[in-house]
Amino acid sequence: MEIDVKKIMKLAKLKFNENEELQIKKHFQKMLKLVEKLKSIDVTGVDPLYYPHDRTYLRRRKDKQGKGLERYEVLENAPDTFTDYIKAPSPLKGIKKK
Amino acid sequence: MENKLEPVIGLEIHIQLNTETKLFCKCKNEYGATPNTHICPVCLGYPGALPVLNEEAVRLALKVALALHADIHKLSRFYRKNYFYPDLPKGYQITQYTESLATGGYIEIETSKGYKRIRLERMNIEEEAAKSIHTDTGEVLLDYNRSGIPLLEMVTLPDMNSPEEARTFLEKLRLILRYLEVSECDMEKGELRVDANISLRKPGEKLGVKVELKNLNSFKSVYDGLNHEIERQKKILQGGGTVIQETRLWDEYKKETRTMRVKEEAHDYRYFPEPDLPPLVVRDTEIEELKKTLPELPDEKLKRFVSQYNIGKDQARILSLNKNLADYFERAAQVAEDKRLLANWINVEILGYLNENNLGIQEFRIHAEELGEFLNYVSRGKLSYNMAKDIFKKTLYNEESLKHLLEEALSSTISSQELEKIINKVLEENQELVEKFRNGKTGVLGALIGKVMKETRGRADARKVKEILESKIGSPKT
Ligand SMILES: [Zn+2]
Numbered sequence: 001m002e003i004d005v006k007k008i009m010k011l012a013k014l015k016f017n018e019n020e021e022l023q024i025k026k027h028f029q030k031m032l033k034l035v036e037k038l039k040s041i042d043v044t045g046v047d048p049l050y051y052p053h054d055r056t057y058l059r060r061r062k063d064k065q066g067k068g069l070e071r072y073e074v075l076e077n078a079p080d081t082f083t084d085y086i087k088a089p090s091p092l093k094g095i096k097k098k
Numbered sequence: 099m100e101n102k103l104e105p106v107i108g109l110e111i112h113i114q115l116n117t118e119t120k121l122f123c124k125c126k127n128e129y130g131a132t133p134n135t136h137i138c139p140v141c142l143g144y145p146g147a148l149p150v151l152n153e154e155a156v157r158l159a160l161k162v163a164l165a166l167h168a169d170i171h172k173l174s175r176f177y178r179k180n181y182f183y184p185d186l187p188k189g190y191q192i193t194q195y196t197e198s199l200a201t202g203g204y205i206e207i208e209t210s211k212g213y214k215r216i217r218l219e220r221m222n223i224e225e226e227a228a229k230s231i232h233t234d235t236g237e238v239l240l241d242y243n244r245s246g247i248p249l250l251e252m253v254t255l256p257d258m259n260s261p262e263e264a265r266t267f268l269e270k271l272r273l274i275l276r277y278l279e280v281s282e283c284d285m286e287k288g289e290l291r292v293d294a295n296i297s298l299r300k301p302g303e304k305l306g307v308k309v310e311l312k313n314l315n316s317f318k319s320v321y322d323g324l325n326h327e328i329e330r331q332k333k334i335l336q337g338g339g340t341v342i343q344e345t346r347l348w349d350e351y352k353k354e355t356r357t358m359r360v361k362e363e364a365h366d367y368r369y370f371p372e373p374d375l376p377p378l379v380v381r382d383t384e385i386e387e388l389k390k391t392l393p394e395l396p397d398e399k400l401k402r403f404v405s406q407y408n409i410g411k412d413q414a415r416i417l418s419l420n421k422n423l424a425d426y427f428e429r430a431a432q433v434a435e436d437k438r439l440l441a442n443w444i445n446v447e448i449l450g451y452l453n454e455n456n457l458g459i460q461e462f463r464i465h466a467e468e469l470g471e472f473l474n475y476v477s478r479g480k481l482s483y484n485m486a487k488d489i490f491k492k493t494l495y496n497e498e499s500l501k502h503l504l505e506e507a508l509s510s511t512i513s514s515q516e517l518e519k520i521i522n523k524v525l526e527e528n529q530e531l532v533e534k535f536r537n538g539k540t541g542v543l544g545a546l547i548g549k550v551m552k553e554t555r556g557r558a559d560a561r562k563v564k565e566i567l568e569s570k571i572g573s574p575k576t
Contacts, residue, residue, distance in 0.1 A: 011366055013182045050371045057379035063117050063154035066124030068138035084133040085239035088184040
């Protein structure tokens with residue numbers, strides 16, 4: 001199976017140079033090999049394992065308010081803020097606006 | 099030469115569920131709070147924070163599924179939908195995917211061609227993204243108060259064939275959701291959001307290329323946006339061109355739709371089951387319990403009002419369009435003897451006043467029982483309709499008490515014996531007018547009524563005076 005590293009970079013919003021790209025491709029290929037090996041195991045009659053625990057159903061909590069974080073704590077941790085808001089680079093950059 | 103093109107419309111709807119707290123954390127679900135005050139490690143996507151499902155969100159979603167006749171699945175699953183965007187701090191949205199909470203169901207709407215069922219494809223529970231404000235300087239400001247609010251996602255089948263049908267469907271959905279107390283569905287607050295899929299085809303042929311229409315921020319936007327998009331596609335197709343599959347934005351100000359993104363690469367959300375959340379299991383007993391709590395829905399109420407109170411269908415419809423108004427009517431109907439009069443009074447006098455003053459029935463000062471009693475004076479003939487109307491208006495606009503005004507009116511209303519006496523006296527004193535009337539000059543009746551009204555100092559009902567006069571002097575000779 002061919003790995004499209006460029007697509008993975010795009011989806012993960014990450015940038016690599018050519019050298020790194022090659023390295024990552026190698027890593028992925030290794031992982032895929034392992035998966036191919038796992039796929040060769042006969043699992044007929046075995047239910048898929050979705051979760052790394054054996055809870056069979058989801059517990060639900062009461063709809064009651066609890067204590068969260070203070071705004072100042074959160075804003076202090078943010079790389080950039082503006083008044084009460086957390087500020088981030090626009091995700092629309094690079095998309096042409098008409 | 100059948101060249102008619104038929105629009106085919108499907109809707110994707112997001113409804114904010116009216117819970118006290120968010121879907122997976124204990125932060126308050128509140129609109130309009132100071133930004134970033136209802137936040138915690140879960141809704142900020144801090145590493146290691148774990149989601150815990152809110153039971154009320156499930157309950158509300160199931161109520162909707164039941165009310166819309168959908169099949170509720172005993173087991174549904176949460177998935178991670180992966181994409182990077184600042185309003186999604188975890189890098190994925192927890193949503194449902196192939197194993198939905200419910201599938202199927204429908205809403206019946208009334209169209210110009212009769213009743214029509216708009217079928218639903220699925221309903222999912224998912225979490226809301228944060229609110230982002232884009233600045234002129236190319237940055238985005240984030241308010242995570244909205245992050246993690248519970249949403250119900252609802253997808254219809256492409257069963258609507260006009261913007262009108264789409265709007266009617268949404269109005270009906272909103273009405274039902276309000277009845278269920280699941281959401282107020284205020285589109286301005288984003289409590290209800292709508293995207294539309296639209297394509298054109300010749301009747302009977304297979305579906306054309308569809309365009310996804312976004313930024314429909316009001317019922318009017320849905321209607322106008324769809325109309326413009328239909329015209330745009332029609333022009334392309336009739337000119338021999340082809341419509342491309344894309345997402346377009348409706349611009350309310352320029353009255354046009356424009357390209358947002360072309361689907362050159364299909365979204366790759368890399369869905370996988372959310373490992374932090376075991377499957378959501380809904381038991382039969384839970385569904386049975388919920389069924390008992392479902393309120394009477396608008397269609398049922400309309401039918402019952404017509405049969406139980408014998409009022410017109412149109413009046414029953416207006417009443418059923420607002421649950422609080424319908425409740426008000428029913429409380430008043432316990433007292434009022436003439437239900438038709440009551441229904442008419444609410445639709446004309448009360449709704450008129452409420453609309454004029456931008457008020458809801460909850461803010462209306464006159465209690466339902468009081469109205470019922472008041473109208474009984476009209477139905478028993480003790481108060482004329484017009485007098486009642488005057489008193490009612492005075493009460494509303496001058497803030498005088500209805501009871502007081504009513505007493506005043508009743509005490510000043512002339513008794514029938516006294517009225518009879520006065521009429522006899524006027525006839526005695528105006529023999530020549532009576533003669534003229536009998537000889538065919540019917541116009542003099544007005545003069546006679548005027549004299550009686552003057553004698554009673556306006557305490558009598560002119561219509562009643564006319565009736566008595568006519569019965570006393572008989573019909574004119576021919
Ligand atoms: Zn939270």
